[in-house]
Amino acid sequence: MNALRTVSLLLATVTTGLMAGLFAGFAYAVLPGLSRVDDSSFVTSMRAINAAILNGWFALCFGGAxxxxxxxxxxxxxADRRAPLPWLVAALVLYGLVLAVTAAVNVPLNDRLAAGAKLADPGELRAMFEGTWVRWNVVRAVLNTAALGCLGWALLIARSVAG
Incomplete structure (x- = not known):
């Protein structure tokens, strides 16, 4: 059972870290880069990214976390294994908030962007999408990074209790 506890905690930390890295990478590199392109390029790029991200690796990390x-x-x-539990619960709540933001804000915006007629004005599509998506992605990055920190701390606590 100790090995299963350790493996689940390690996998939770790794998958949460991968998701935190994805959201943070979008926040500090991808979206600032796309903010520098014209409306048509922005819309085309985000549509392509949103289609490409729906793959098995993303699903494994997104759901795996x-x-x-x-x-x-x-x-x-x-009772004898509860020392890291508060940090694990905090990580779970924080990641649950990431999922809630994703489901309530980012995915509907992605869907609206994808559904925008090809002849629709790219400027209007971008205006509808960019500001809100960027702000809420930063929220996801912060929440996910906090969840990662909680899991890292839980690992340290679990190690000190076991060791």
Whole structure:
């Protein structure tokens, strides 16, 4: 059981870290770069990115962060293994907020951008999309990074209790 607890916590940390890196990379590199291109290039690029990201690797990390963090929480419920539990629960709540923002804001905006008629004015599509998507992506990056920090701290606590 110790090995399963350790593996679930490690996988939760890795997948959460990969998601935090993705959202942060968008916040400090991809979107600032795209802010420098014309409206048509922006819309075309974001449509292509939004289509390309829907793949197995993304799904593994996006869903894996939730599943592995939930598993780590459940496996640390026994009384003698609860030391990292507050940090695991905090990570789970923070990642749940990431999922909520994604579902409530970013995905609907992605869908609206994809559904925009090819002949629609790219400037209007960009104005509808960019500001809100960028702001909420930064929120996701911060929440996800905080979740990663909680999982890192949980790893340290679990190691000190086990060691």
């Amino acid at each position: 939730l599943v592995c963090t939930m598993a780590a929480v459940l496996l640390h419920l026994p």
